[in-house]
Amino acid sequence: MTALQKLADNPIAHLSSEQIEEMGRELEAIRQSVLDTRGASDAAYIRKLIKTQRYLELGSRAALLGSLFPPLFVAGTVGLTVAKILENMEIGHNVMHGQWDWMRDPKIHSSTWEWDNATPSSAWKHSHNELHHNFTNVLGKDNDLGYSIMRVDEDQRWHPFFLAQPFWNVINALIFEYGIAAYDLELGKNLKVPKDERSAEFKAGAKATLQKIRKQMTKDYVVHPLIALPFGAALPTLAANVIANVSRNIWSHSIIMCGHFPEGVSVFEKASIEGETKAEWYLRQMLGSANISGGKFLHLMSGNLSHQIEHHIYPDLPSSRYAEVAPQVRAVFEKYDLPYVTGSFPRQLGSAWHKVIRLSLPNGWLASTTPKNAPKRVAQLYKMSTGGRKVRKAIQAELDQAAA
Template sequence: MTAIQKLDDNPTAHLTPEDIEAFGAEIEAIRQEVLAKRGASDAAYIRRMIAFQRWLEVGSRVTLLASVFPPAFVAGTAGLTVAKILENMEIGHNVLHGQWDWMRDPKIHSTTWDWDNATPAEAWKHSHNELHHTYTNVLGKDNDLGYSIMRVDEDQRWHPFFLAQPLWNALNACFFEYGIAAYDLQLGKYLPMKKEDRPEHFTKGVTAALKKIRKQATKDYVVHPLVAAPFGGFLPTLAANFIANVGRNIWSHSVIMCGHFPEGVAVFEKTSIEGETKAEWYLRQGLGSANISGSKLMHIMSGNLSHQIEHHLFPDLNSNRLAEVAPKVRAVFEKYGLPYATGSFPRQLGSAWHKVFRLSLPNGWLATTTPRTAPKRMAQLYRMSTGGRKARKAIQAELDAAAA
């Protein structure tokens, strides 16, 4: 599998161990600087954000009472979509990260917060905070990397199953909250087991997830449509909630794709993190993430995950400070000659989707396919898809030679 230390153009090859430790010390100094000065203004920010989001949701749901009229339907649906995005991205994701635990406010704390999402908070905190942020982009350790259903690296052996990964990714985008709930439970690992062989934590996790999904579905697809029914708005309100949920899911999925999957983001072997120091962890987080450039509104709507590099360096740092530290972090990367992946939302999203399509095909297939070679390449793809492992290996050797 491709690891950063095996790349032909290794972006860290020029760094000595002493350089890496110095790099880590400068990054840690940026974190400590912000921790020392956060206070009342930060607390006021998150309280204002929560109040705004709740009033926006209430106002949108009241508007949807008249959703039988098209202007009310459009306004209510748009407002509800934005409210759900804010609740998940700038509020829920960041509160559950523990970014606001320092306030000691029991109402805004990672141990008490519940969010408008199919995944139970405790399950998400384990898979995201404890696993993903510890093992960022480590193949076989970070389940967020392709969500266990996609090929994410050239040295992962190609199989015909991966031809469908653009479709899986599109479906995952539309129903992202349920995909996250499924992968948090590791359904692919435990469902094939006999019922009596499944661990107790899996059974409890399934029960908790189903309970949460039932609660969310009842609220969005039963309670609120019934409230609007006397005004003739049952079906429009039902549709508005569905559109808002799908819109929120596609946006969340897109932001996360931009932060972890564009071309140029590094992927790592398991062995590359053995004996990893804090400075080396900082280095991996920075090289395994990518930012999105844009306006302040873009940053808020993304939960400040547009500053994905900074978020991965400082996952417990409150999100409203990431824009402040980003230029300082970038300066440190430039000082040590390290790539700092950033780009506009369309550019990063396009790059991520290009990678999804590229890796759905055998290595070298896309790069060597031209109008002249297309018939031959299609025939090879057919033989690789219908033949056995031996046939795939032989044709892959041809593609490798053509690409070289």
């Protein structure tokens, strides 16, 4: 059973077990074709990108030394923002996935890379690589799905707390790197445990995270402003670092929202992964992800997570090859009559935010509300927010009937 199988229009109902296994073999063949041709040009790509990113950051920080002059402030801030996005998205994220481990270069290896982010790479690799990618969109298993603070599926029982989830989502976007750090620590769960009963693992993780945050904040908000102080540019440099970090947070959050939250992306129940074969795992990745259409610059700045479907099917392949395999993967979708969820960045982001808002409200509330019955619906929402479970259940039944 999966949450998607409760839908009236089940996108996999027409597939037999044999067809799913055959589809898995076809996807594995695509993966093998990349492994067989991986080589010097791929290595040259990541090395050139890292070099470009570092020169861009260095040049931007140099420009900020003269940031009393508005053109240099703008150039330095924009350059620093782009450099930070590149380091996190196309470089750090993908290096830590092990996409470049085959090069045997200790400087570009998942075991040694430490990124420009609040959360330590070791914590991120556990929560992202081991948990999120294995349990993609499985309710109660994939904590990336709403980062434990949002309602992301109609089957989740509505509570008045969820009315605030659009607000929480905005806050999360602004401080995304710190939200990820808290999520990696499972902070919400661990803070409920009495201090003297918290595990040694959590305490060590919290200490490492605080050290990393201190290091990052010292670099951006103390060291570089102090370097700019003799040039009279300490405050503009501080402002530029704040703008660059917040912009990177919003961009990263938006790309991730587009990859897993738009309408049409499937959510699964825990029971769906019991006895799951590799082919069924492929199928879950296919239906639990969404792409963003666009040009080469968008793909680069998104860390090629604009090819989120291909990334989730092949998380260990070089990100620069996703554009190459995407048409082949889409052909597999079409062959087996599966929905390939894709769209422009504005469309996918709008769809994701619509879903966040829709699910912050009781099921059917938004769909059944019209200008004519709006006063009644608002009154019902107030009663559901202030009443007990019985009140919510009774009004929900009426909303379900109206929506149907």
